Amino acid sequence: MSIGARIRAARKKEKLGQADLAAELGVSTPTISEWENNKKTPSPERRAAIAKALNAKESELFEKIEERYPPILIDPVDLSHHFGGMLGGILGLIDVVEEINGKLVIQLNDHFNGHIPEDVDISLKLLETMRKYIKGRTEAYRHDFDLLLKEGGLDDARRQIPNPKKNK
Incomplete structure (x- = not known):
């Protein structure tokens, strides 16, 4: 699952709309859409705040599969x-x-x-x-x-x- 798909799934699990998450993070709704559609990736500085807002572990949202499972x-x-x-x-x-x-x-x-x-x-x-x-x-x-x-x-x-x- 891509980073964007993981963000979307976590947001929906928390029953948040894109606008809700955007307001909580201080970004625009299109930014959330770009993240979820893998057009842009959240900066490393923002990742902790995103994880906190979505009640998720940062590693679950942002680690690549290769990093989670060594080859x-x-x-x-x-x-x-x-x-x-x-x-x-x-x-x-x-x-x-x-x-x-x-x-x-x-x-x-x-x-x-x-x-x-x-x-x-x-x-x-x-x-x-x-x-x-x-x-x-x-x-x-x-x-x-x-x-x-x-x-x-x-x-x-x-x-x-x-x-x-x-x-x-």
Whole structure:
């Protein structure tokens, strides 16, 4: 959530209009609007007064997400192994489903003497279509990820990803 959105949410929580907040802070109503619409940012000198007027902590209103949640560092090689392994696992499961589906079709053919009822046949075809789609998408993701790694789309050293669980 942006700083402006946090100011607006805190103001509404306190059931204050923009004019009310402006009067309390000694600024114009358009200034409040500019803050809330992220056109301008309140000066550091004003932030404590804004927080006090809105019964909020200054850090809750004005700290950037990156400051509240320090980033964790992920090694691209580790990311590659984990993501690649996950995609490989999905493809392995799809192969198992394909094998089970093949055995099921054989058993159904035997059970119905080669004349599988239409509704069962439609269900089997739907399952097969879904399996092919999921396998195709997973293979495409794996291909795209491999290209990203080869073309240096990930930083050579480390990639920073915000960690929202840290400091809670």
